[in-house]
Amino acid sequence: MARVPTSKDVARIAGVSQSTVSYVMSGKRPISARTRRLVEDAMQQLTYQPHAGARALASQRTNVIGLVVPFRSEVNAHGLMAFVEEIALSARAHDHDILMVTADEGTAGLQRLAGRSLCDALVMMEISTHDVRVPVVRALGVPALLIGLPGDTTGLHCVDFDFETGATLLVDEVADLGHERACVLAWPAGFAGGDMNYVPRFRGAAEATARRRGVELSWREVPRGRENVDHVLEEVLGGGGTPPGLVCTSQLSGIVSGLQRRGLRTGADVDLLALTTDAEAEAEEVPVSGVSTQPRDVSRRAMRTLFQLLDGVPPQGAVELVPAELTRRSSSRRPPQDAAAG
């Protein structure tokens, strides 16, 4: 464990002054080719790396992004991992690192990260309508980016998936398939604390579209557990007659199993669409059609605007929605040409 080389060592070996080394690194001043080579060679030779603490102290910038991770989230683990990985990758692409705090630290985590100057900016996910952390970040005055929409977005920067358009696409597809009835197998009542506003956003758009298309829409919350799934499916499908077009927003695999138990093949006996990630949709034995919530896209956009903020680019909008797209796989029939075109 030999002593770590400092910029002073580099300067000595290169035969220049310490500040010259600094300018070679930052590029904030023109440096002659010869001097630059001398310095860079010295750095290589020593495998020099700047001390993060010293740099943070002098420059007031840590090159670290604080990320609040909701481990106890009810959304699927794969989706969460996708968010986090993509955020980490984006950060590295901008020469930043990620300091991770768990969401269950609540506001204390935020105050620590900001107050101790552990990071330059914050990223938070799973924002609820009345999220207690929101007023805190606002007051903190730290650059922040929220993934999800709080009720009041004033003074904030948010990125979220466009659930409204997602709902529209899904219900439109059900209508295009000729169904007179649609059923949304929806998030259970207390899902993720019961205060996620994408639920009413999705529902509002779904109902509006159903009205527009003359489709009868029923909204069924599906509690966890096999019995509950079976019970809801019995209510929805037990009456006989043509089953309604199904739109599933959570617990996809549980519902797919439930349909299997009833002897229904998705894409043949019943049309199933889902709001979920591509990965989850494709993991089912019969790949599921529907709208992807695109966690990676959302993360990328979030980080893009976050770095614009850090670079002093004037923010163009407080709220950014990632557009929804419908992907047809095998769990639903293909609509007739004319309907699809309409």
Add this chain to the structure above:
Amino acid sequence: MARVPTSKDVARIAGVSQSTVSYVMSGKRPISARTRRLVEDAMQQLTYQPHAGARALASQRTNVIGLVVPFRSEVNAHGLMAFVEEIALSARAHDHDILMVTADEGTAGLQRLAGRSLCDALVMMEISTHDVRVPVVRALGVPALLIGLPGDTTGLHCVDFDFETGATLLVDEVADLGHERACVLAWPAGFAGGDMNYVPRFRGAAEATARRRGVELSWREVPRGRENVDHVLEEVLGGGGTPPGLVCTSQLSGIVSGLQRRGLRTGADVDLLALTTDAEAEAEEVPVSGVSTQPRDVSRRAMRTLFQLLDGVPPQGAVELVPAELTRRSSSRRPPQDAAAG
């Protein structure tokens, strides 16, 4: 965005010197009750928090642990999240934070974290037998803790699950159930890079136990995908007669579905045991018996010894294995009393 208060401000308001403030915080010197109150009141009043960079510069300690996360891992996402969350929680319990780097940064990430003094120690997961990162951490001389065992553990500290005992428990259970044949539905050939030594460790112990118990053991690698699962199950179960006791080490849900497709009920028509996490085992419709790899336990032990290292406690052993336990759920019958006792 007013100026952040410093310890100098605290000192001025408390009417003491800056170093006294420092000693109140660190407790490295006895402080009179009166002075302590003065200082703490001033801190409260200013909502003072020490500057992490400045502290790191002066103390040579960052209070940050670097964590290398293998996002692209083939092990299940839930298990990975459990590891990471538990590590984050343990870190906070010791007043440390987690700096996260992705495993695909390779050795570059390690050198950056260590070279720039971004953290005091490293935690790495998914260590393979000839992991290229291992010689690097060794050379770096940074306190490190590996979750998993490299081929050569000299000079390192490792924590892993006790796969040998796990295998023994599983095969013993199959024997206790009266089976003359056992079949391990094993990791596919190139799993996680094909160099994870828990595979041969598990296999060796499984085969030794089978020999000891007079059970005929077959080892079948199960490649991904429904067709592959079905194909292997056909080979294993197609011959008619009593099916062998099944031990599954990966792709549990795919295999459970495959058994379902063959009309076999686990726990009745066939005994199924698994090596997996409790969460995954209990997520199946018929909860699966077997041995849990205990990601949270492994993480906790890892962090415990890591902090002992950081606190200068002499390390008691280079390799620590988390003991295996068998949990009986519904996917396998209960062995007769006398056998279980044996």
Add this chain to the structure above:
DNA sequence: CTGTTAGCGCGTTCAC
């Protein structure tokens, strides 16, 4: 028990 002082390693004015 407390205050004084000298760094920690780097960024950034100034002079040259």
Add this chain to the structure above:
DNA sequence: GTGAACGCGCTAACAG
């Protein structure tokens, strides 16, 4: 185009 000098906020010897 370059170097000397100061400050960032905190810790830890050294005095008293």
